[in-house]
Amino acid sequence: MRVLVACLWLAAAAVVHATPLPQYELADTFIYDNGRVEQLVSMSGDELTWSAFEGRQYVRDRNFVVPLLHWDTADSAGTRQAAPEARALWPLEPGKAVRFRVLTDINVQVKDGASRRRRRAELWSCRVLPSAAITVPAGTFDAFEIRCEQFSPNTMRVISEERWYYSEEVGHYVSRRWVDFLTGRRGGYSLVAKLRGMEANPRRIRSILSGL
Amino acid sequence: MKPLLKLVLCGISLALVATAMPSLRGPLLDAAVATAWAQQDRGRADKDKDRDQRDKDRNSDKDRDSDRGGGKDKERDTDRGGGNDKERDTDRGVGTDKERDTDRGGGKDKERDTDRGGSNDKGRDTDRGGKNQDRPDRNNNQGRDNNTVDRGGSTPDAIDKGSNNTGSGAGGRNDNGAATTGVADRDSDPADRIPGDARDRDAAPFAGRFDLDDTETFDNDGFLARRGEIIAMSTDALLRRRAEALGLSVVQQEFLASLNTTMYRLAVPAASPIDGILARLRAQDPAGVFDRNHLYDRSASAATSPSGTPSRALVGTAKGVSIGLIDTGVDALHPALSGTHVELQYFVDQSRELPETHGTAVVSLLVSREYGILPDAQLYVACVFYEDRRGGALSEARDLVRALDWLMKRRVPVINMSLAGPPNQVLEAAVKRALAAGHLIVAAVGNGGPASPPLYPAAYEGVIAVTAIDGTQHVYRRANRGQYVQLAAMGVDVLAAAPAGVASYSGTSFASPYVAALAAMDYRELDPQKALQVKESLRDNALDLGPPGRDEVYGYGLARPRPISTVAR
Numbered sequence: 001m002r003v004l005v006a007c008l009w010l011a012a013a014a015v016v017h018a019t020p021l022p023q024y025e026l027a028d029t030f031i032y033d034n035g036r037v038e039q040l041v042s043m044s045g046d047e048l049t050w051s052a053f054e055g056r057q058y059v060r061d062r063n064f065v066v067p068l069l070h071w072d073t074a075d076s077a078g079t080r081q082a083a084p085e086a087r088a089l090w091p092l093e094p095g096k097a098v099r100f101r102v103l104t105d106i107n108v109q110v111k112d113g114a115s116r117r118r119r120r121a122e123l124w125s126c127r128v129l130p131s132a133a134i135t136v137p138a139g140t141f142d143a144f145e146i147r148c149e150q151f152s153p154n155t156m157r158v159i160s161e162e163r164w165y166y167s168e169e170v171g172h173y174v175s176r177r178w179v180d181f182l183t184g185r186r187g188g189y190s191l192v193a194k195l196r197g198m199e200a201n202p203r204r205i206r207s208i209l210s211g212l
Numbered sequence: 213m214k215p216l217l218k219l220v221l222c223g224i225s226l227a228l229v230a231t232a233m234p235s236l237r238g239p240l241l242d243a244a245v246a247t248a249w250a251q252q253d254r255g256r257a258d259k260d261k262d263r264d265q266r267d268k269d270r271n272s273d274k275d276r277d278s279d280r281g282g283g284k285d286k287e288r289d290t291d292r293g294g295g296n297d298k299e300r301d302t303d304r305g306v307g308t309d310k311e312r313d314t315d316r317g318g319g320k321d322k323e324r325d326t327d328r329g330g331s332n333d334k335g336r337d338t339d340r341g342g343k344n345q346d347r348p349d350r351n352n353n354q355g356r357d358n359n360t361v362d363r364g365g366s367t368p369d370a371i372d373k374g375s376n377n378t379g380s381g382a383g384g385r386n387d388n389g390a391a392t393t394g395v396a397d398r399d400s401d402p403a404d405r406i407p408g409d410a411r412d413r414d415a416a417p418f419a420g421r422f423d424l425d426d427t428e429t430f431d432n433d434g435f436l437a438r439r440g441e442i443i444a445m446s447t448d449a450l451l452r453r454r455a456e457a458l459g460l461s462v463v464q465q466e467f468l469a470s471l472n473t474t475m476y477r478l479a480v481p482a483a484s485p486i487d488g489i490l491a492r493l494r495a496q497d498p499a500g501v502f503d504r505n506h507l508y509d510r511s512a513s514a515a516t517s518p519s520g521t522p523s524r525a526l527v528g529t530a531k532g533v534s535i536g537l538i539d540t541g542v543d544a545l546h547p548a549l550s551g552t553h554v555e556l557q558y559f560v561d562q563s564r565e566l567p568e569t570h571g572t573a574v575v576s577l578l579v580s581r582e583y584g585i586l587p588d589a590q591l592y593v594a595c596v597f598y599e600d601r602r603g604g605a606l607s608e609a610r611d612l613v614r615a616l617d618w619l620m621k622r623r624v625p626v627i628n629m630s631l632a633g634p635p636n637q638v639l640e641a642a643v644k645r646a647l648a649a650g651h652l653i654v655a656a657v658g659n660g661g662p663a664s665p666p667l668y669p670a671a672y673e674g675v676i677a678v679t680a681i682d683g684t685q686h687v688y689r690r691a692n693r694g695q696y697v698q699l700a701a702m703g704v705d706v707l708a709a710a711p712a713g714v715a716s717y718s719g720t721s722f723a724s725p726y727v728a729a730l731a732a733m734d735y736r737e738l739d740p741q742k743a744l745q746v747k748e749s750l751r752d753n754a755l756d757l758g759p760p761g762r763d764e765v766y767g768y769g770l771a772r773p774r775p776i777s778t779v780a781r
Contacts (some may be wrong), residue, residue: 034374140693140763207432
């Protein structure tokens with residue numbers, strides 16, 4: 001009986017400490033140190049439409065580790081479908097891991113006005129590391145590291161790695177790093193500021209960008 | 213068919229073993245899943261095999277192989293959709309020539325240039341977002357085509373990982389240590405160009421999008437301000453004449469005795485370059501202070517049904533203690549305020565709708581007989597807020613300065629400002645003078661959230677910036693953070709007077725009055741030296757919260773009363 005109670009207590013504690021999917025409000029704006037701006041322009045369930053600064057829009061799942069779900073530019077348009085297993089990553093808990101497959105359909109515009117449609121699969125594996133303090137230009141936050149690896153669908157060799165640092169306090173990822181093992185290239189960016197409501201106006205954003 | 217069958221059997225057997233041996237389950241299941249995935253994609257890989265073989269023959273560069281962990285070209289190309297180098301380069305569109313050449317194993321320039329549709333290097337690097345900023349677009353590789361027009365910044369990877377519209381950096385630096393391109397490059401792609409320097413062109417859309425009224429605008433830094441207005445503090449007798457020479461009209465002129473200066477409100481004709489005029493005024497009168505008439509917000513969330521616990525009085529009676537508040541109006545007839553000593557002074561156009569909820573709540577927190585922390589204290593409330601069309605409350609920087617002057621005139625030692633907004637040079641100058649005169653100014657850090665830029669006046673040097681915590685001593689989720697945070701106080705679900713009786717309030721607005729009360733108990737007469745001692749005392753008595761020592765979340769920690777034995781008589 002005691003064991004049962006202890007198990008129930010532990011399970012309840014785990015639920016309490018689990019970090020749920022991020023919640024946003026329209027116009028929430030995140031500005032990163034590489035000049036990247038993510039501004040929430042609409043929400044449809046868990047599909048969130050983000051806008052770059054007065055620029056392109058794209059759709060991302062609330063579970064942001066899933067690659068972009070939809071984009072449409074002058075040159076290419078595409079959609080992705082992520083396997084539902086991806087959602088199992090949330091609520092975040094250290095040690096939790098998921099594997100999921102993403103199907104990508106891309107329409108690439110060719111010069112003569114025609115387009116070419118392609119389909120490919122992406123295989124991802126993500127796991128949650130314990131929360132730790134991370135310092136970014138916006139401040140110091142406790143953040144879960146979500147480490148995702150993309151595998152070659154043929155060889156299962158890891159071809160890239162993404163590290164997302166999610167702060168529950170901020171309600172968004174505060175830093176993102178990646179390595180492309182195929183090219184050896186790496187990169188990343190970190191949060192400079194979050195703006196809400198009327199603060200998230202183009203002039204304010206431009207002003208912060210100009211200070212980077 | 214045979215290899216396919218083998219793969220399936222392999223996957224199944226691995227899964228069975230994993231089920232039988234739990235310790236091996238993780239890695240074996242991984243392998244099984246990998247096998248299954250590999251099988252699913254094998255068909256596509258077969259199709260690409262011939263093309264990859266050609267690629268492999270051509271690209272035998274050792275460096276590239278070592279860069280990629282020794283993976284075979286075939287694997288790489290299959291991963292990326294199996295295009296040959298020529299195609300792949302078209303889609304990548306990032307990286308310097310040197311890097312590309314290394315990666316490719318010495319592809320010929322001629323080939324590369326042809327692939328890029330003849331664009332020159334300069335244009336390409338600019339359009340594509342600078343070197344190293346974005347990694348190659350793996351997603352598009354399957355759709356490679358020699359005719360593909362790819363400007364880099366529009367690829368899904370660039371959208372996903374790049375900076376702004378063009379995918380260029382803004383002075384950032386990637387992990388390879390390479391500096392990314394500057395802000396100016398963001399406008400390098402005409403298709404993505406942000407409307408240029410004619411700042412006011414976006415004023416009309418702002419009005420609709422942000423529901424601004426005719427008298428409001430955003431300044432160039434995006435802070436809300438009174439449209440076409442400049443405020444000034446100056447002792448220059450010629451200012452009026454100079455302003456008129458610049459085409460400005462002096463709407464109001466008022467001598468502020470305590471600040472020992474004259475306050476001007478200048479109207480700028482429509483379409484005049486307000487920033488240029490400000491620069492001219494500053495140049496002509498270096499001793500004067502000029503800025504836009506910025507607007508400030510209360511630092512509080514909406515009231516909710518009462519759920520918190522009432523605060524407790526710090527003392528039985530606080531007779532002789534006085535605090536100044538710069539806040540909204542106050543409902544003097546509210547039952548919670550009966551028998552209190554509150555003097556109100558309005559600094560806002562009283563023909564407007566004047567909010568009272570916030571001020572009433574803060575006043576009740578301080579002096580209500582039921583739950584006030586300083587019963588019998590004398591309060592001086594400078595009412596500066598008006599109701600805006602969006603249902604909020606705003607105050608002008610000009611009125612904040614006038615309010616400060618009034619409280620200085622009343623010689624109120626401690627002034628609480630439960631409001632937050634943009635930096636403003638005129639307000640800053642007034643705050644400095646008040647501090648120099650020995651006033652203690654306590655301000656809410658603001659509710660912009662943990663990643664918000666600093667808000668003012670809390671972020672001005674010398675001001676006691678107060679954040680809010682909840683009953684479990686955790687910081688309020690919307691409180692600002694930063695090096696300027698000094699102290700924390702209860703500010704979540706605080707019970708205070710509301711129009712319908714009592715309500716719970718949250719926000720840094722409701723934390724700063726507590727610190728103001730603590731300061732006021734020890735500081736009853738203006739004395740700059742004593743003011744410093746009181747500030748030190750508040751810091752020394754704080755209960756350290758968060759990481760040891762001062763931090764950006766809680767400052768020095770939870771503000772606490774001094775032990776009885778050390779309270780000044």
